[in-house]
Every structure is written in structure tokens, then in C-alpha cells.
Amino acid sequence: MSELLPSIDQTKKFLKQDLVASFIAGGFAGAISRTIVSPFERAKIIFQIQGPGKGNYKGIFPTIFNMWKEEGVIGLFRGNGINCIRIFPYQAVQFYVFQNLKLNFFLKSGNSEEKELKNIDRLIAGGVAGIVSVYVTYPMDLIRTRLSIQTAQNLSNLSKNKIRISSSQNPPGFWQLFIKTYKTEGGVLGLYRGVLPTTVGVAPYVALNFAIFEQLKEILPDSSAFSKLLMGAIAGGVSQTAIYPFDLLRRRFQVLAMGNNEMGFKYTSIFDALMTIGKKEGWRGYYKGLSANLFKVVPSMAVSWLSFEVIKDCLVIQL
Incomplete structure (x- = not known):
């Protein structure tokens, strides 16, 4: 009977293979998904850093059309190269840390027969994974944001915009x-x-994303590609909408030092930023670019989760 049970060495080998596969699959899934939605990603960033007043960019598809008209096809993917270089380790680290915590901490500390995490454990593991991935890749994210906006025209209502570089x-x-x-x-x-x-x-976003997706896997055990796309879309859309104001703050703080306040906003802290946006731009100011973001996040996370599951399964078999 004992011969039918996996040995400790076999278990360790499986765990190692699973973590390696999660790292590689997570990286490729991120690069594939972000490339597909690159035009929406750049449009979202432009909306987010377009300060108080009326800028030149209005509406998702008109903005994408303007990017194409002013800069050609390359304008639709400006900043995507560095984004892929950033997103590969970013998502690879996320999936690796989450799986590592799941397999080596939470499941071991609980019932040995338990195969899935509790929702609170998923949230904690996802939050830690998000924090680690941010600090590992943040400089690339900051530079990618600045690359995305430096050729965009008339980002604010100010007549002089020294940030913009002519296309x-x-x-x-x-x-x-x-x-x-x-x-x-x-x-x-x-x-x-x-x-x-x-x-x-990012921490609550990643936490919610992992927790919602894994919960949906339990509710919808169907393992078809369509089901994985649907679960990824729901997880990405819900989690991103929930934390969107912080994503907007993230972009604005990244470009604060560009030029001499030509962006039209200046903040001293997160609290000051939240108060200033509310006073000058109203509650809608917290959600500038949300529609563009959902156009990006929903298909991006759908493709990302599907790619991750498919690539990981293939790698586990090969390793």
C-alpha cells in the first residue's frame, strides 16, 4: 500500500516542477496578454495623467485613432516593448510567490488533506505576491509610463507643455x-x-484577482478554454474596478517630476492627492480612464489566465 503513495522525494520534485512551471508560464502569460491590449493600455495611461481641464484625448476609440493618425502603428504599441520586459518578471514573480506560499506555507500549516486555500489565505498570498512583484520591477514600470506619454499631444489644457516630444x-x-x-x-x-x-x-488588486479566480474555479469546475477566459475576465474586471483610484494615483505620481508642473497637478502625499482630485476634478476624477482600463484589463486577464493555465500544464508534463 505504501508503494502506491508518493515518496517525499517525489513530492519535493513535483513541488519544484510546479513552481518553475508557474514562474515561466506566468511570465509568458503576462507578455502575451499585454501585447494584445497594448493600445488600450497606452490610452488608459494618457487619460490618467491628463490633468484638470479638457485635454485633447476624449473617448477610448477616438484616442486610439488619434494615436494611430499622429504616430502610426508604432504609436499604438509605444512603450509595449519595455512593458513586456517588465511584465515577464512581474507576473512570473507574482505566480511564483503565490504558488510558493500556497504549497509551502498555507496548505502545510492547515489540514494535510486540504487541497485548496481558504479565501483569506488566497488574499494574503496574493497580496504578498503583489508587493514582491512591484518592488522587483517598479523602475521599469515608471520608465514605461513615461515612454508612453512623451509623444502624446495636448495632455492638459495648458498652452505650454514641455513634456511632449513631437512625433x-x-x-x-x-x-x-x-x-x-x-x-x-x-x-x-x-x-x-x-x-x-x-x-x-497593486497588493489588493493581485489579492482579489487570485482569490476571485481560484474561487471561480471551485464554483465552475468546467476546465474548457472558454470557462478559463470567462473566469479570468471576471476576476480582472472586478479586482481592477475595486482599486482603480489607486492605479490612477500610481500613474500621476510617476510623472510628477516630468517638466515643471506642466501636467496641471502637484501633490505632496497620497492623502493630498486624493483630496485635491476630489476638489478639482470631482468624484469622476478618481475614475479617469476606467473604461479604457476595463477594455484593457478584461481581455488581458482573460488571456493571461488562459495562457498561464495552458502553458503551465504543458511545462509540468515536460519537466
């Missing part, structure tokens, strides 16, 4: 912008500008 000029690349930010904005601290509101937003 006819060759904008600085990643390393140029990285070095400039490092030298002129306080070294490493400059590369982590806005990391606190980012962490405040």
Missing part, C-alpha cells in the same frame, strides 16, 4: 530615460517615485 522627433529610448531619471531625480529613489501608491493599489 516627428526621435524620442529618447529606455536607457536614455532611465539614466536621466536616475541622475536628475535622486538616484534609486527617483526610480521608485510613486511606489507607495502603486503598492497600495
Whole structure:
């Protein structure tokens, strides 16, 4: 009878394979999904950093059309290269940390026969995974945000916008912008500008995303591709909507030091930002770009979860 049970060595080998597969699958799933929705991602960022007053960018599809008209196809994917380079380790770390906590801490600390986490455990594991992934990849996220907006035209209602670079000029690349930010904005601290509101937003987002998806897997045991797409879409849409104001703060803090306050907003803290946005832009100001974000997040997370599940299953078999 004991021969039918897996040995300790076999169990350790399986856990190691599962973690490696989760890391690789998570990275590829992130890169694939973000590339598919890149135009919506850039449109969302432009909406978010468009300060008080009326800017030139209104509506999701008109904005995407303007990007295409002003900058060509490359404009639709501006910043996506660095985003993929960032998102690979970002999501790889997320899935790895979540699976690691799930397999080596929560399940071991509870009932040995338990196969799934409780919702509170999922939220904690997801939150920790989100925090770790943010700090590992944050400088790339900051530079990617700045790459996304530097050629966008008329971001605010101000007549002088020194931030914008004409689409006819060759904008600085990643390393140029990285070095400039490092030298002129306080070294490493400059590369982590806005990391606190980012962490405040990402941790609950990742926690909810993992918890909702895994809960839906229990409710809808159907393992078809369509079911995984549906569960990923629901998990991404609900979790992103719940924490969206913090995502907006994340983008605004990332571009505060660009130029001389030409963006039309300036904040001293997260609390000050929340109060200022409420006073100057009303409650709608907290949700600028939400529709563009949902156009991005819903299909992105649907594809991401499906890609993760498929790639991980293939890798576990091969490893």
C-alpha cells in the first residue's frame, strides 16, 4: 500500500516542477496578454495623467485613432516593448510567490488533506505576491509610463507643455530615460517615485484577482478554454474596478517630476492627492480612464489566465 503513495522525494520534485512551471508560464502569460491590449493600455495611461481641464484625448476609440493618425502603428504599441520586459518578471514573480506560499506555507500549516486555500489565505498570498512583484520591477514600470506619454499631444489644457516630444522627433529610448531619471531625480529613489501608491493599489488588486479566480474555479469546475477566459475576465474586471483610484494615483505620481508642473497637478502625499482630485476634478476624477482600463484589463486577464493555465500544464508534463 505504501508503494502506491508518493515518496517525499517525489513530492519535493513535483513541488519544484510546479513552481518553475508557474514562474515561466506566468511570465509568458503576462507578455502575451499585454501585447494584445497594448493600445488600450497606452490610452488608459494618457487619460490618467491628463490633468484638470479638457485635454485633447476624449473617448477610448477616438484616442486610439488619434494615436494611430499622429504616430502610426508604432504609436499604438509605444512603450509595449519595455512593458513586456517588465511584465515577464512581474507576473512570473507574482505566480511564483503565490504558488510558493500556497504549497509551502498555507496548505502545510492547515489540514494535510486540504487541497485548496481558504479565501483569506488566497488574499494574503496574493497580496504578498503583489508587493514582491512591484518592488522587483517598479523602475521599469515608471520608465514605461513615461515612454508612453512623451509623444502624446495636448495632455492638459495648458498652452505650454514641455513634456511632449513631437512625433516627428526621435524620442529618447529606455536607457536614455532611465539614466536621466536616475541622475536628475535622486538616484534609486527617483526610480521608485510613486511606489507607495502603486503598492497600495497593486497588493489588493493581485489579492482579489487570485482569490476571485481560484474561487471561480471551485464554483465552475468546467476546465474548457472558454470557462478559463470567462473566469479570468471576471476576476480582472472586478479586482481592477475595486482599486482603480489607486492605479490612477500610481500613474500621476510617476510623472510628477516630468517638466515643471506642466501636467496641471502637484501633490505632496497620497492623502493630498486624493483630496485635491476630489476638489478639482470631482468624484469622476478618481475614475479617469476606467473604461479604457476595463477594455484593457478584461481581455488581458482573460488571456493571461488562459495562457498561464495552458502553458503551465504543458511545462509540468515536460519537466
